[in-house]
Amino acid sequence: MAIELGDDWSQKRISLLESKEVIEPELLSKVANALKVPEEAIKNFDEQAAVTYFNTFNDNSFSNSNGTFHANYCTFNPIDKWLEVIEENKKLYERLLQSEREKVEILKSKG
Structure with missing residues (x-):
């Protein structure tokens, strides 16, 4: 002003x-x-x-297929959810890595 x-x-x-x-x-x-x-x-x-x-x-600017979504009624912390997804991805990666190690061991034992 x-x-x-x-x-x-x-x-x-x-x-x-x-x-x-x-x-x-x-x-x-x-x-x-x-x-x-x-x-x-x-x-x-x-x-x-x-x-x-x-x-x-x-x-009421946010809406979804179920009607109006009020941002102030959020029942979870988005950052916590994001961290959960990161942890889940780490676990999936570790399982994939273990599976690859097992494949290598199987190939070594056959060869």
Whole structure:
């Protein structure tokens, strides 16, 4: 927002502005333009209403063939699952390696 308001604005100055109870009308207009919102939206802002509004959002953007999938209902740790797969791959590799060793021994004993 400091960039939008101009060169003489900094993050510190924005923080001071945020802590003000009353903002001059000309400055309010500049802030509203920088945020791309109507001045009335800032004048009538209610923090509790905004929190309530955003807490009502549900992200239903994930879906599968069984309907809606909610990412916050994940019952497993994906990293743990990934580590399990790695361990399973190691075991499969060891069994394959043992099988190859046995084949070599059989070929040596026949030859």
